[in-house]
Amino acid sequence: MTILVTGSRGRVARTLIDLLHAQGRPLRAGSSDPGALDPPGGVPAVRCVLDDPGTFGPALAGVSSVFLYAARSPGSATAFAEAAAAAGVRHIVLLSSSAVLEPGAADDVLARGHAAVEAALRAGPVPATFLRPGDFAGNALQWARSIAATDSVRLPYPDAYTVPLHELDLAEVAAAVLTSPEQYAAPAYTLTGPQSLTFREQAEIIGAARGRAVRVETVSPAEWKSASAIPSAYADALLTSWRTHPSPLPTTPPLTPTPRPFTTWATTNAPSFAPTTAATP
Incomplete structure (x- = not known):
């Protein structure tokens, strides 16, 4: 087995x-x-x-x-x-x-x-x-270097909504489906986090978790794409997704007993966003 x-x-x-x-x-x-x-x-x-x-x-x-x-x-x-x-x-x-x-x-x-x-x-x-x-809470780690160094993050659509899913919740669902397939007979499961949040709200939560506010700076899609290491086609797809989600997104019924909010993820990962000596007070 x-x-x-x-x-x-x-x-x-x-x-x-x-x-x-x-x-x-x-x-x-x-x-x-x-x-x-x-x-x-x-x-x-x-x-x-x-x-x-x-x-x-x-x-x-x-x-x-x-x-x-x-x-x-x-x-x-x-x-x-x-x-x-x-x-x-x-x-x-x-x-x-x-x-x-x-x-x-x-x-x-x-x-x-x-x-x-x-x-x-x-x-x-x-x-x-x-x-x-859908979106992983861990995607916010892409902001870690900028937040740690400058207390800020530059985003093209800071008020776009996602429903960040804690990776541990996904892993728990995967473990349950792998070990008890008779209880999870659906051919597919759509998984979201428990809260629909904008990127700006996620940055605020990270700021609270690290004990130091995070500024959100709006940049153009072209500026963001130029600074990103993401391949062009994928960057364009992300930009389209963010642009088309200006309102809260639906959540799915949880398959884990207590789905973890983004606050839990931010608290656990706060050290990744800790200020460096280059950060501006």
């Missing part, structure tokens, strides 16, 4: 591994670079590269369930599902995205890939459940 967790260097996968290990579940951590992993004691790390089917056999040997993280293409998802079926895997839980449900998803670079991978697994030989989170 071993569970393979792919993408094990990611925040969600690492959190999931810790949860499953604490439950005493037999585990295997998969990564393109297993030597870089530091899993809990007794959890083996194996090489699993979704673009390299040659790594699938050893990673899937003796595995009953898989947490599939960031399948790169429908072709790689199809090959992985076929290898999983041959290895006797009975269930795949895919980390997808709620972007697949947005209007115009077929033309959106962020949604299109997720939708194609879902379709490949849906047609594949192993039953699959799709987890569709």
